[in-house]
Amino acid sequence: MSSDALISAHNLYLNRQHKQVLDNVSLQVLPRQIITLIGPNGCGKSTLLKVLLGLEKADSGEVIQRQGLGIGYMPQRLALEPRLPLTVDGFLKLARGARQVHIDSWLERLEITTIRNQDVQALSGGEWQRVLLARALLIQPDILMLDEPVQGVDVQGQMALYQLIPQLRDELGCAVLMVSHDLHLVMAATDEVICMNGHICCSGHPDTVTLDPAYQQLFGQPLAHYTHHHDHQHCLDGHIEPAQPTE
């Protein structure tokens, strides 16, 4: 593994309720790299992100963050308490080390200046996503971690958000690690795709990953077309078996 990685995970294992959520997962994020984690629901994408963030502990394996790494995190969802009155501006000010100049400039950059004094309860899904993104960007992060950034956003909004991500990378010079369940939308925005289902099934450039049999098996290619040799297979009950040697 490269030593200039911003964050790297080595052989992570995590078992939750008799399910192997993370099974020997290793990865690293290099500066300015955009990586997308894809996989079916419940495949451990979000959990992996949380382990990398230090919010959850893996059973074994280690996570190494570069010293003083600034992480901007955008959660999948954030349940807001209706009894807590909070404006967009007030919400952003809660970010530790948030400065008003940064808040102003990010509100402008993400085109949400008009809603800054609105109550966070009153926002649409798309507006709220941008507010969450602004909060993640406020600290000028070295790495941006986005958990399903387009949930609850209409298709146009999704496209716009995915177009924004490479731009943000170029402006900030930060790396991006995002979770998605739909590769088609993120294809253009990502440098590397990691396809996981508990363990990492395959990884690489988005064009090559879509051709990978492990990817095709997870994402709906009929099994009859499964001709490619692979070192393991997924059983019906979800556990993984080494493939029969064909030689």
Next chain:
Amino acid sequence: MNWLTDIWWLPALFSGVLLAAITGPLGSFVVWRRMAFFGDTLAHGALLGITLGIVAEIDPVIALMLSSVILAVLLYPLQRTSALSADTLLGIVSHSMLAIGLVTLSLTDGIRVDLMGYLFGDLLAVDYTDVLWVAAIGVTCGGLMFANWRGLVAATVSQELASIDGYPVRKLNLMLVIMLALTVALAMKIVGILLVSALLIIPPAAARALSRTPEQMALIASGLGILAVLSGMAASFQWDTPTGPSVVVAAATMFVCSLMIRRS
């Protein structure tokens, strides 16, 4: 300084007002974090604390605060864990503690205890020692909340985001729980065990309709709480009604008014 001691209800007034001032922001966190039941459990456990204090011959105020803090720290992992089980467990602990407290109290014969006073508050029992306690705890809690305000609110909005930001979320949560325990213990003499959580919840709930920021809500809740204590006590003197319930009735009236303001 003679008038201070001559007017018998002054200590009660002072501690009531101080208490309401601190339950404004503290109660707001209780409302935001849905810890109302937690506060109730602490209050119910307080009776057992008093009884144990009597048996062990410890100063009742100290026994009360000590037992309340211990209970809070023991129950602390339960708040915010899976909704149903925590709820049920708190319900069991809460009412068992109250029942055990009542049973134990009745068994400690030879000691005359004013049970009604504990359950519904007893202004006559409030003296300047209590005022000093409330002032000391109130200033400490107020200062701690002021110094850590941003972190406390950030952790209330999202524990995850706050801990990624580097706020000491676990410490802040624990601090809040301990402050809650101390306040509940002190509030007992004014409003009584059964109504402590009302003083924590109703003023912030009423303040919600009138505020646009968390800070506004906390301050307005303090103001409404003080108003409720003053008018409740006045009503209590005027019509000889029990103080605790009178204070809560005053607060509840304000809440109903706030609902109408929200409508219009």
